[in-house]
Amino acid sequence: MPDLPLRDIHLPEPTGFWPLATGWWLLMLLVLLVATACLLWLRFRPTPVVQRGLRELASIEAMIETSPEAGLRRLSILLRRVCLSRHPREHVAGLTGEAWLALLDQSFKTPRFATGPGRYLVEAPYRPNAHIRAEDIRPLLALCRLWLKSRHHPRKMPR
Secondary structure (H helix, E strand, C coil), rough: CCCCCCCCCCCCCCCCCCCCCCHHEEEHHHHHHHHHHHHHHHHHHHCCHHHHHHHHHHHHHHHHCCHHHHHHHHHHHHHHHHHHHHHCHHHHHHCCCCHHHHHCCCCCCHHHHHHHHHHHHHHHHHCCCCCHHHHHHHHHHHHHHHHHHHHHHCCCCCC
């Protein structure tokens, strides 16, 4: 048999890691989407304080029909507790009157508490024989609900 010019076995060059296969690109995209979804969920979910506050606000709304004065007191306590959970105690605990309404108005561009239905929070306890009607407090309850929903994006307190 004639001598054939045979060559030794040639292995293919090793495969590099780049360019990545389609599966790796899809996996990276999936990880990025899941991470973005988690961050958005953490950013925009209501906090437990807000959830409890909204539940208590619903019970105060039911109470307003029978006892508006007691409901107004509970509403004031609720707002104070939510503020104390978000801001340093020394900045919130001693606030009364206009300063208290100004703190509540920090969530809005216009002073809704100081010039609107929020005035009931500072005036009603000092009115002699205050006969507060449930119809008068409903706008305040709506404002408080809006304020509570804005609490999961707290603004920093000025020093």
